[in-house]
Amino acid sequence: MRIQENISLKPYNTFGIDAKAKYFSTFSSVDELEECLNYKLQTTNLPIGQAGHKLILGGGSNILFSKDFNGLVLKNELKGIDLIKEDEHHYFVKAAAGENWHQFVLYCIKRNYAGVENLSLIPGNVGASPMQNIGAYGVEIKEVFEQLEAYHINDKKPVTFTTNDCEFGYRESVFKRKYKYQFVILNVTFRLNKHPIFHTSYGAVEQELEKMEVKELSIQAISQAVINIRSSKLPDPKQIGNAGSFFKNPEIDNHQFQALKQRFPKIVGYPVANNKTKLAAGWLIEQCGWKGYREGDAGCHARQALVLVNYGNAKGEEIYNLSEKILHSVKEKFGVVLEREVNII
């Protein structure tokens, strides 16, 4: 274990925010993690694991450092992907939390393990994938999730979580809510299909497959279609700092949706469970005039209103303040409260 002091986090978050970590270390084994967790911070006498003083970092693609971090950032570098068992219908693959998510997807695609092809090219690491039940193009990881092992910071031991324990929802899990900051996810086991079930009903995927002139549908073709769409549509954090969708798509009661539809006939909404409608947050933001807005180096992307961007040297606080203004204006115009998807530190 090597604890570094006053480290810039700029290379460790896709927003490219130049916040400082008072202490920083990587860990590549559970022993190293334990050593780091036992490290007594000089700046605080709060108990180990207290929110805000030890932060686990993956690829930094769903995080906004709104200020310097006065505790210890622990970058997860646990590695390894193994096929641990199989049955008639499934392959069970265990991936360490520090593995890059897209590399894990490619590992599966190469071996014909089906189920994660629609989730190609999502940035970040395997360990963060259950945090918000990552999803794209009609698939969420909960559909291929078998179990995970997470280290309980205060009890100092690993605990196994099944799908039910994780309480997955839309960009949600227990790790973002009641167990926030209490666990370090060590590895995730996925249940992948031997006989693929193709999810192509998402308009853009269907169109891209047509454009690619795919004769026979395969997980390889779907993965490539998703890669093509994402590369053409989403801003690449290497070119322009961002963390993907900054806000969640809000769900409102159907009757509230009907009332809004009277006032805004073009409002975009999809029916979901429990008499609710999911609204397209990007559309709401765009209608409030934010698309393409820029204030210093903080902005709202010119083509994707849902994506806030750092044009170069924006401070985390500036991005956060812009998100506040967007929240207020959407609430004022539509009476809808947006929720941030990105983790604010």
Ligand SMILES: Cc1cc2nc3c(=O)[nH]c(=O)nc-3n(C[C@H](O)[C@H](O)[C@H](O)COP(=O)(O)OP(=O)(O)OC[C@H]3O[C@@H](n4cnc5c(N)ncnc54)[C@H](O)[C@@H]3O)c2cc1C
């Ligand atoms: C261009 C772009 C496109 C994106 N598209 C999508 C998309 O289509 N769908 C989607 O769902 N997301 C998307 N995202 C968001 C992001 O990629 C995912 O949320 C991803 O899972 C975050 O992984 P990470 O390793 O970067 O997490 P980080 O940003 O490092 O961490 C996120 C949170 O998880 C915690 N955490 C991370 N690892 C662990 C661990 N091992 N144990 C405990 N806590 C941990 C962190 O403390 C933090 O609170 C996108 C992001 C970008 C930049």
